[in-house]
Amino acid sequence: xxxxxxxxxxxxxxxxxxxxxxxxxxxxxxxxxxxxxxxxxxxxxxxxxxxxxxxxxxxxxxxxxxxxxxxxxxxxxxxxxxxxxxxxxxxxxxxxxxxxxxxxxxxxxxxxxxxxxxxxxxxxxxxxxxxxxxxxxxxxxxxxxxxxxxxxxxxxxxxxxxxxxxxxxxxxxxxxxxxxxxxxxxxxxxxxxxxxxxxxxxxxxxxxxxxxxxxxxxxxxxxxxxxxxxxxxxxxxxxxxxxxxxxxxxxxxxxxxxxxxxxxxxxxxxxxxxxxxxxxxxxxxxxxxxxxxxxxxxxxxxxxxxxxxxxxxxxxxxxxxxxxxxxxxxxxxxxxxxxxxxxxxxxxxxxxxxxxxxxxxxxxxxxxxxxxxxxxxxxxxxxxxxxxxxxxxxxxxxxxxxxxxxxxxxxxxxxxxxxxxxxxxxxxxxxxxxxxxxxxxxxxxxxxxxxxxxxxxxxxxxxxxxxxxxxxxxxxxxxxxxxxxxxxxxxxxxxxxxxxxxxxxxxxxxxxxxxxxxxxxxxxxxxxxxxxxxxxxxxxxxxxxxxxxxxxxxxxxxxxxxxxxxxxxxxxxxxxxxxxxxxxxxxxxxxxxxxxxxxxxxxxxxxxxxxxxxxxxxxxxxxxxxxxxxxxxxxxxxxxxxxxxxxxxxxxxxxxxxxxxxxxxxxxxxxxxxxxxxxxxxxxxxxxxxxxxxxxxxxxxxxxxxxxxxxxxxxxxxxxxxxxxxxxxxxxxxxxxxxxxxxxxxxxxxxxxxxxxxxxxxxxxxxxxxxxxxxxxxxxxxxxxxxxxxxxxxxxxxxxxxxxxxxxxxxxxxxxxxxxxxxxxxxxxxxxxxxxxxxxxxxxxxxxxxxxxxxxxxxxxxxxxxxxxxxxxxxxxxxxxxxxxxxxxx
RNA sequence: GCGUGGAUAGCUCAGUGGUAGAGCGGCUCGUUUACACCGAGUUGGUCGGGGGUUCGAAUCCCUCUCCGCGUACCA
Numbered sequence: 012x013x014x015x016x017x018x019x020x021x022x023x024x025x026x027x028x029x030x031x032x033x034x035x036x037x038x039x040x041x042x043x044x045x046x047x048x049x050x051x052x053x054x055x056x057x058x059x060x061x062x063x064x065x066x067x068x069x070x071x072x073x074x075x076x077x078x079x080x081x082x083x084x085x086x087x088x089x090x091x092x093x094x095x096x097x098x099x100x101x102x103x104x105x106x107x108x109x110x111x112x113x114x115x116x117x118x119x120x121x122x123x124x125x126x127x128x129x130x131x132x133x134x135x136x137x138x139x140x141x142x143x144x145x146x147x148x149x150x151x152x153x154x155x156x157x158x159x160x161x162x163x164x165x166x167x168x169x170x171x172x173x174x175x176x177x178x179x180x181x182x183x184x185x186x187x188x189x190x191x192x193x194x195x196x197x198x199x200x201x202x203x204x205x206x207x208x209x210x211x212x213x214x215x216x217x218x219x220x221x222x223x224x225x226x227x228x229x230x231x232x233x234x235x236x237x238x239x240x241x242x243x244x245x246x247x248x249x250x251x252x253x254x255x256x257x258x259x260x261x262x263x264x265x266x267x268x269x270x271x272x273x274x275x276x277x278x279x280x281x282x283x284x285x286x287x288x289x290x291x292x293x294x295x296x297x298x299x300x301x302x303x304x305x306x307x308x309x310x311x312x313x314x315x316x317x318x319x320x321x322x323x324x325x326x327x328x329x330x331x332x333x334x335x336x337x338x339x340x341x342x343x344x345x346x347x348x349x350x351x352x353x354x355x356x357x358x359x360x361x362x363x364x365x366x367x368x369x370x371x372x373x374x375x376x377x378x379x380x381x382x383x384x385x386x387x388x389x390x391x392x393x394x395x396x397x398x399x400x401x402x403x404x405x406x407x408x409x410x411x412x413x414x415x416x417x418x419x420x421x422x423x424x425x426x427x428x429x430x431x432x433x434x435x436x437x438x439x440x441x442x443x444x445x446x447x448x449x450x451x452x453x454x455x456x457x458x459x460x461x462x463x464x465x466x467x468x469x470x471x472x473x474x475x476x477x478x479x480x481x482x483x484x485x486x487x488x489x490x491x492x493x494x495x496x497x498x499x500x501x502x503x504x505x506x507x508x509x510x511x512x513x514x515x516x517x518x519x520x521x522x523x524x525x526x527x528x529x530x531x532x533x534x535x536x537x538x539x540x541x542x543x544x545x546x547x548x549x550x551x552x553x554x555x556x557x558x559x560x561x562x563x564x565x566x567x568x569x570x571x572x573x574x575x576x577x578x579x580x581x582x583x584x585x586x587x588x589x590x591x592x593x594x595x596x597x598x599x600x601x602x603x604x605x606x607x608x609x610x611x612x613x614x615x616x617x618x619x620x621x622x623x624x625x626x627x628x629x630x631x632x633x634x635x636x637x638x639x640x641x642x643x644x645x646x647x648x649x650x651x652x653x654x655x656x657x658x659x660x661x662x663x664x665x666x667x668x669x670x671x672x673x674x675x676x677x678x679x680x681x682x683x684x685x686x687x688x689x690x691x692x693x694x695x696x697x698x699x700x701x702x703x704x705x706x707x708x709x710x711x712x713x714x715x716x717x718x719x720x721x722x723x724x725x726x727x728x729x730x731x732x733x734x735x736x737x738x739x740x741x742x743x744x745x746x747x748x749x750x751x752x753x754x755x756x757x758x759x760x761x762x763x764x765x766x767x768x769x770x771x772x773x774x775x776x777x778x779x780x781x782x783x784x785x786x787x788x789x790x791x792x793x794x795x796x797x798x799x800x801x802x803x804x805x806x807x808x809x810x811x812x813x814x815x816x817x818x819x820x821x822x823x824x825x826x827x828x829x830x831x832x833x834x835x836x837x838x839x840x841x842x843x844x845x846x847x848x849x850x851x852x853x854x855x856x857x858x859x860x861x862x863x864x865x866x867x868x869x870x871x872x873x874x875x876x877x878x879x880x881x882x883x884x885x886x887x888x889x890x891x892x893x894x895x896x897x898x899x900x901x
Numbered sequence: 902g903c904g905u906g907g908a909u910a911g912c913u914c915a916g917u918g919g920u921a922g923a924g925c926g927g928c929u930c931g932u933u934u935a936c937a938c939c940g941a942g943u944u945g946g947u948c949g950g951g952g953g954u955u956c957g958a959a960u961c962c963c964u965c966u967c968c969g970c971g972u973a974c975c976a
Contacts, residue, residue: 017935208974215976234976247976287975294976301976362974406905410971413904417972500971531970568924569913573906575969577913581925588938599935648915652923659936667934761942768930768942775931775941801933801941854920861919867956875919875957882920 015601015710019594021558025702029148037727038153040091042489052083052090053490055474055523056154057498057506058097058162061136062106065146067532067578068499070550071570074563075529075643076497077152078698082638083494084153085694085731091490092153093477095160096141100466101197101368104429107132125428125461132429146551151559151701153727160477162469163431170476171431171469172448174517179435179446183384184423186435190303191422193376195321195336196369199426200380202465203419204504206364206373215359216344217289218352220246220263223274230255230263230277231354233288235361236298237347238339240267241327242316243275245294247305250279252290266352267343268328278309300375313377321374336374381424381433381462387515388418394511394521403527403641404573407500414504421509423465430463471509474522481517496523499531527641530575553583560700561586567699568647572640589651590703593696596659597707600685603670609683613743615676617791619665620684621745622753626657627688628734634695635731647699654692661757662688668795689713691732701727755823756792760799762820766829769843770818777803778829783811785825796824816840816900821892841900848893855886 032038045051054076059069080092104120111117111131120128144159160167178184191200216237222228232246243265248255259279264272282305283292296306297315306313316327323331323339330346331339347353364373392415394400395408402408424433436445436457451457469476474493478486492514498507507526514522534547553562565586570576616624630653637646669681690713697704705726708714714724735743763780772778780802782788788796788807797805811828813819816837818829858879861867868876 208972232976236976282975284975289976292976299976301974361976404906409904413972503971533969571914574914575906579913579925582913584938585925588936591938592936595936595939597935602935645915648923656923660940663935664940670934764941765943771930773930773941775933777933798933857920861957864956870956871919878919 013710015594015598015707017598019591019703019706021560021590021702022555024706025149025151025559028702028705029151032153032725032727033156035725036157037725038092038155039157040089040155040486040490042089042485045089045489049087049089051489051494052080052086052088053093053493054080054091054495054497055093055477055493056095057496057502058095058160058470058473059143060099060102061096061140061143061161062099062103063096063143065143065150065550066547067550067566068529069143069147070150070562071529071532071566071576072497072499073147073150073152074567075527076495077150077563077701078567078638078643079495079497080153081698081701081727082731084727085697085729087730089489090153091155091158091486093158093160093490094144094147094152094154094156095162095473095477096144097466097470098136098161098163098430100425100427100430100463101199101201103132103136104128104427105197105368107135107429110135120428129428149551149554149559151563153701158477162466162473166479167469167472167476168431169448170472170480171464172434173481174472174513175431175434175464175468176446176448178383178386181386183386184381185384186379186381188377188379189382189422190300190375190377191380192364192366192373193319193378194366194369194371195319195374196366196371197427198319200376200378200422200424201366201368201373202422202467205367207367208362209365210360211363212358212360214356215288216347216356217354218266218347219354220266220352222258222277223262223264225258225261228258230258230291231289232291232293234293235359236295236340237267237343238323238327238331238336239295239298239316240265240293240343241271241331242295242297242314243293244296244306244311244314245276245278245309247278247280247283247292247294248290249281249283249285251281252283252285254285254290266350267331267346268326269330269346269350270328276309276311278305278311280305280308297377298375303375303377315377317374317376319376321371380422381460381464382420383423383468384420385418385509385512387512388415390515391415391508391511394515400511400521400523401525403525406573407503407526407528410500411503411508414508421465423468424460424462425465426461427463430466431469433460433462433464435460467505467509470506471513472517474510474514475518487518491518492521493523494525496526497529498526500528501531503528525641528573530570530573532576532578534578548578548580553580557583557587558590558702560590560703563701564589564647564699567643568651569644571644572642589655590700592655592659593700593703593707596654596663597689597711599663600682600689601711603678603682603685605679605682609679609686611683611687611743612676612680615680616684616743617665617669617677617681617795618749618753618756619662619795620681621743621749623658623662623684623688624735624743625745625747625750626653626662627691628740629653630657631691631695631732631734635734638698650692650695650699654696658688658692664799665795668791668798671798672794693726694729694732697726697729756796757799759822759824759827760796762822763800763802763827763829766818766820766827770829770831770839775801777801779804779806781806781808781811781813781828781830782822782824783826783828784809785823788824818843819896821889826892837900841897844893844897844900848890848897851886851890851893855883855890858883858886 076092080090083090108120117123192206194201213235215233215235217231217233219229219231222230246263250256250259258277261277262274263277265275266272282301294302294305296303296311296313314326316324318324321336323334325332331342334342366373395411434446434448436451436459439456439458445451445457475487475491478484478491480487510522514520550562562583565582569582630649633649634646666681669677693704693708708726780800782805784807793805793807813828813830818840820827862879862883
């Protein structure tokens with residue numbers, strides 16, 4: 012076996028192994044291999060935006076998926092991780108339009124026209140799209156790239172059309188003139204889910220109008236949007252409001268536009284809250300959802316006073332026409348002031364809906380759009396409520412349930428060019444509609460609906476449309492429903508809920524069995540990572556600086572289930588350091604030489620050997636359980652602790668006693684134990700650290716132990732470690748008390764080191780210790796103690812009686828003395844012992860106080876009582892010893 | 902409003918009824934048979950406030966404060 016290089020070079024290693032895995036088709040899933048003994052495991056990737064670049068959110072999300080997939084492979088499952096990208100309608104069209112504008116090719120999309128622009132976007136997609144796919148490879152993602160899908164692939168588009176036509180024929184998709192959320196920048200309708208509410212500081216403007224039928228009677232109206240007054244077609248009061256009820260049916264004169272102060276009615280409507288504002292509401296059915304509803308109830312005229320881009324139109328009047336809605340607001344106030352209608356303005360905070368994408372206030376707007384009444388709602392609600400589909404963390408189930416019980420029809424049409432065009436044609440002369448996946452036979456007489464579908468109307472089919480639906484393909488048969496879905500809670504409604512409904516509607520079954528919701532990545536201050544804040548580090552830079560393994564480990568160790576993640580580069584550094592530690596521990600083993608094929612001889616196991624085997628068992632159990640419960644950070648922490656604090660810090664150091672000795676058999680046995688532990692550890696780590704574990708697996712010769720079928724000798728397909736069962740533990744002679752024996756020893760070492768440091772002796776200075784053992788110690792155990800204490804020599808003397816004032820510490824193995832030739836400072840030792848005495852006395856008092864309390868002793872469980880009694884005895888014994896020691900000082 | 906998560910060492914978090922923990926940071930020492938991306942030692946906490954249940958509360962209950970998220974909103 013060639014020697015491992017002194018330093019680990021992740022960039023070269025990661026590149027090399029990823030290519031090898033690809034060449035060997037290690038990630039490719041074959042439905043034909045699925046069987047009773049080889050169950051399927053599948054995940055569909057949440058398809059990133061085709062224009063996207065890797066963010067830390069993607070790193071988190073995809074590392075989790077990769078861990079799940081890699082572990083499933085090691086458990087002997089046939090694994091499909093299906094990758095792909097999303098065409099992301101608005102976002103992509105924006106990116107490309109912007110690029111073209113920057114390059115001076117166009118000023119507006121109309122310069123190119125629909126066909127040309129779509130062509131340009133495709134070109135752009137082929138050239139620059141899917142960068143993120145290459146970036147995912149750098150991260151080590153073990154996706155089956157041979158199955159990469161795009162939501163606008165021809166067959167995928169066909170699925171989208173099929174579904175549209177089907178839902179149309181079922182009467183669930185309909186076209187209607189409704190109030191929608193209109194984005195004045197994108198010039199498109201958007202869904203309720205794409206609107207984010209933001210608190211706004213603004214003003215509440217009051218103005219008064221005279222009741223036409225009762226001159227001298229004025230109504231005061233409060234509004235935040237005076238620019239929409241020209242669109243008012245009524246004012247509304249609550250019919251139960253004693254102040255105004257009698258005015259219902261009468262009229263007022265609308266103050267704007269100045270040149271058209273029409274008379275509009277006063278209507279009574281329960282919607283009006285008479286405690287809010289003045290209790291009089293102006294009703295603008297064209298520009299407010301609630302007002303639209305009032306308008307419908309009272310059959311009011313609808314007057315649209317705005318252009319689609321948010322500027323005022325001519326109907327708004329000469330003073331306002333052409334102004335942007337916010338400029339028009341100011342102008343409208345001025346006009347009211349001029350006419351004397353203005354009363355006052357008051358600062359007012361309210362919530363305004365913003366277009367998530369363009370970050371501008373949306374404009375409620377009446378327009379013709381396509382809507383979907385959600386299908387399979389009941390099954391989809393029940394499956395989560397019943398727990399048949401599990402959410403992790405499960406509190407999201409409640410959020411889901413809440414949304415499912417308040418479903419509003421989904422506005423699925425978008426006034427964009429990039430996307431799946433709605434498969435509906437209108438007859439040019441007759442009132443006919445053709446909805447089908449194929450155009451009408453006489454296309455010259457028909458015109459296709461210009462709109463495209465909301466991107467999510469394609470993503471919601473992702474779990475099955477990527478596997479060949481509507482054919483009943485082998486892949487669908489083998490891998491649907493998928494096993495796990497890993498995504499952020501921010502798209503629970505956008506995507507998760509809709510996939511569940513589509514799954515039931517078209518596959519008759521749930522699309523995935525478990526949903527893991529990741530946390531949201533924030534910076535150290537807790538701010539959300541975003542490009543505009545510039546607080547989002549580039550994962551690729553982190554990879555080149557620290558390695559992909561380091562990034563994966565760092566982010567997973569700090570990502571507890573259900574919590575947001577405060578990202579700190581320190582965590583990645585920790586990951587890098589850990590990889591280095593792993594590398595060096597492997598090198599240490601290799602430097603001892605010897606074959607790694609040595610069998611462990613149970614009769615030669617030392618206390619330390621047994622201890623590490625027991626600790627390994629615990630680690631395997633902890634990691635396995637944690638992963639089964641999706642507690643990735645716990646799994647990572649367990650591994651970290653086991654390998655660094657237990658294997659490296661104690662076991663390897665203790666082994667040096669054997670390795671320095673001259674018993675060849677014992678040495679070989681120690682190496683066999685190391686190999687056993689390392690072989691297991693590498694496999695436990697592989698899902699987290701795929702690259703370095705593969706490199707060491709091969710570099711240390713573990714690979715050839717494994718059967719070379721399926722995936723060859725890669726650690727990827729090595730079996731997932733199992734804890735030793737009872738028989739194996741018997742075989743190795745492992746007993747639970749072995750752990751205590753070793754722990755007593757390590758505690759003794761700790762205490763001895765503390766003593767040394769208390770007297771300012773450098774850790775590397777070899778000093779003499781004397782142990783007055785409480786029980787007899789084997790020669791080997793003494794040697795281990797000597798090495799770990801860095802003692803030279805370590806005298807074991809049951810009759811030890813060192814000079815007065817010799818620093819002494821009580822250990823589980825007996826009294827340990829640190830003779831300081833000629834340097835004894837009696838007062839210093841007295842001070843140290845006195846301090847110790849105070850501590851022990853305080854602890855003893857605490858326990859005794861409880862034990863002397865009748866209330867305690869009579870009510871507490873027997874086990875707790877015994878624990879306390881033992882503790883009291885321990886402290887008492889320590890106290891007695893300390894007293895003796897202090898007395899000896901004179 | 903309603904729902905939901907959180908507040909434990911300087912920082913990030915673990916700890917769900919029985920002796921308050923880890924990692925990082927800080928400080929001290931250090932070229933020991935791998936590893937300074939390291940080792941040894943050490944310093945850090947009346948567990949957000951108040952009340953209750955209990956022999957016993959970081960842990961269970963109530964309440965308040967603050968931070969976050971979701972959702973619904975009144976012009």
